[in-house]
Amino acid sequence: MHPVKIVDLFAGPGGLDVAAEKLGVATVGVEWDASACLTRRAAGLATVEGDVRLYGPSDFSKANVLAGGPPCQTFTVAGGGAGRRALDEVLHFVKRMVAREKQEDIKRDLSRLEDERTGLVLEPLRWALAAIDDENKDPYQAIILEQVPAVLPVWEAYAAALEEEGYSADFGILRTEEYGVPQTRRRAVLIARWGDEDVALPSPTHQPYRKGVIRGVGDQKLESWMTMADVLDRHSDFFVISNYGTGGDPKARGRRASWEPSATVTGKIFRNRVVSPQDVELERFSFSEAGCLQTFPANYPWSGRDVGQQIGNAVPPRLAMHVLCAAFGWGTPSDDQLQSLKTWELREASETAIPHNASQANV
Numbered sequence: 001m002h003p004v005k006i007v008d009l010f011a012g013p014g015g016l017d018v019a020a021e022k023l024g025v026a027t028v029g030v031e032w033d034a035s036a037c038l039t040r041r042a043a044g045l046a047t048v049e050g051d052v053r054l055y056g057p058s059d060f061s062k063a064n065v066l067a068g069g070p071p072c073q074t075f076t077v078a079g080g081g082a083g084r085r086a087l088d089e090v091l092h093f094v095k096r097m098v099a100r101e102k103q104e105d106i107k108r109d110l111s112r113l114e115d116e117r118t119g120l121v122l123e124p125l126r127w128a129l130a131a132i133d134d135e136n137k138d139p140y141q142a143i144i145l146e147q148v149p150a151v152l153p154v155w156e157a158y159a160a161a162l163e164e165e166g167y168s169a170d171f172g173i174l175r176t177e178e179y180g181v182p183q184t185r186r187r188a189v190l191i192a193r194w195g196d197e198d199v200a201l202p203s204p205t206h207q208p209y210r211k212g213v214i215r216g217v218g219d220q221k222l223e224s225w226m227t228m229a230d231v232l233d234r235h236s237d238f239f240v241i242s243n244y245g246t247g248g249d250p251k252a253r254g255r256r257a258s259w260e261p262s263a264t265v266t267g268k269i270f271r272n273r274v275v276s277p278q279d280v281e282l283e284r285f286s287f288s289e290a291g292c293l294q295t296f297p298a299n300y301p302w303s304g305r306d307v308g309q310q311i312g313n314a315v316p317p318r319l320a321m322h323v324l325c326a327a328f329g330w331g332t333p334s335d336d337q338l339q340s341l342k343t344w345e346l347r348e349a350s351e352t353a354i355p356h357n358a359s360q361a362n363v
Contacts, residue, residue: 004141004328007060009052009068009124013039015314016067016144018296019321021045022340023333028063030055035304042301044347052123057131057140065327066128067144069315070121072151086118087153093122094157097129098164121147121154125161132165139166142327143192146315149173155190167192168199174319178204180338181316182226183262183293191327202326209261229258231292238282241273262293267309269293287311295319297344317341 004025008016011029013036020027028046031037040047048055057063096106110119124145132139143162145155152173159169169192176185179202193199207218209225216224228240242254242263254263269290274282285293287302290311295318302310318341321333 004065005063006065006067007057007063007127009066009127010070010120011040011045011047012036012069012314013302013310014043014045015294015296015317016069016146016320016324017045018043018300018341018344019317019324022317022337023321023324023330025065025324028060033310035306036310038304039300039302039307039310042303042346043344052120052127057127057134057137061137064138064140065142065144066124066131066140068124069146070123071117072121072148085114087150089113089118090121090154091157093119094125094154094161097122097125098161100129100133121151125158128162129165139194141194143167143169143190144323144327145190146187146320146323149186149188152188155188158190159192162192167194168197169193170200172201174201174323175204175208176316176319177209177225177261178206178222179319179322180206180223180226181261181295181318182228182231183265183316184209185264185316187315187319189323191323193327193329197329199329200326202322202332205322205332215259225261227259228256228262228293231295232258232289234258237277239275239277241275242268242271265290265293265312267306267312269312270308295341297342299346300344301346 006017006020006025006027008027008029011017011031014029017027017029028048029040030048030050030052031040032049032051034049037047037049093106093110110116113119124143128140128143131137145158152171155171159171162169169190171188171190174187174189176183176187189201191199191201204222206223206225215227238258240256240262256263270284272284274284276282287307288298288300290308291300291302292298294311294314295316296311296314318338321337321341325331325333
């Protein structure tokens with residue numbers, strides 16, 4: 001499937017775009033967060049700073065692949081049933097959109113939701129259907145979506161809807177360490193390809209991490225999972241101590257050793273303590289190190305504010321490379337392609353500058 005150009009919705013600092021560019025695929029990202037846009041521009045990634053709801057396929061006429069990781073906060077709200085209500089509402093809206101109800105009616109009802117962010121998860125479907133219905137544009141040849149596991153029922157509804165429209169689709173939960181990411185992280189992923197050709201999520205290349213299980217024990221056809229020490233240039237063993245998911249209980253703090261994968265990298269990664277085996281405080285992770293745990297290049301030019309949040313919200317580029325290759329039917333990425341993620345060739349921002357009004361950019 002050549003040539004390929006991706007429009008990446010909710011593009012963040014560029015996790016998927018880094019992988020795509022290393023595969024030789026051009027990208028343009030739509031992102032509203034100013035700091036993430038600063039990082040993208042510093043990296044030379046084509047960027048439109050704005051709200052995806054204000055754009056559509058006609059604004060990106062050269063893009064033939066749709067990707068995105070819409071915000072998920074309203075699906076992970078604890079207590080009160082807000083997350084469940086959000087899910088029920090979204091699944092209902094999917095049916096209405098596929099039935100081609102009037103956009104004005106759908107927008108009106110979306111504005112009445114308990115949290116307006118709930119409707120953002122529907123944006124990729126709006127773009128996909130708009131491309132199908134546009135007489136002047138072909139349907140997207142491939143669609144790639146990812147988010148937290150709680151969004152999987154939405155991807156299931158998407159898959160059913162896209163198959164009715166003429167796509168083949170697959171979806172499921174992927175574990176990042178099974179694709180060579182030095183981190184245990186689970187993501188709900190959907191890939192779809194236009195036409196009847198079968199499409200399937202990428203097969204694991206590495207063994208799953210199991211606490212207490214020695215590295216290398218397991219399916220010998222798969223590589224051993226990667227560790228923090230494999231990607232960080234620290235000269236001695238260390239432990240990372242985090243209170244993520246503990247409710248502040250010191251006894252429940254997560255603890256991972258340098259010879260293990262990192263726990264899930266979140267926006268609070270810079271709060272994690274790093275200590276020696278003798279419990280001596282060490283330097284906490286730098287921007288570069290936190291990025292490397294997500295498989296960003298070591299020299300990636302993190303910029304702006306809330307860098308921890310940028311890194312924590314991003315899709316790991318190494319996982320993205322596997323998912324993109326599966327979506328395009330290209331097989332497993334080569335070792336050279338995966339190794340290319342270690343460094344980033346900085347480009348002049350002016351080479352990829354795009355006007356904020358994308359419809360005038362002919363992108």
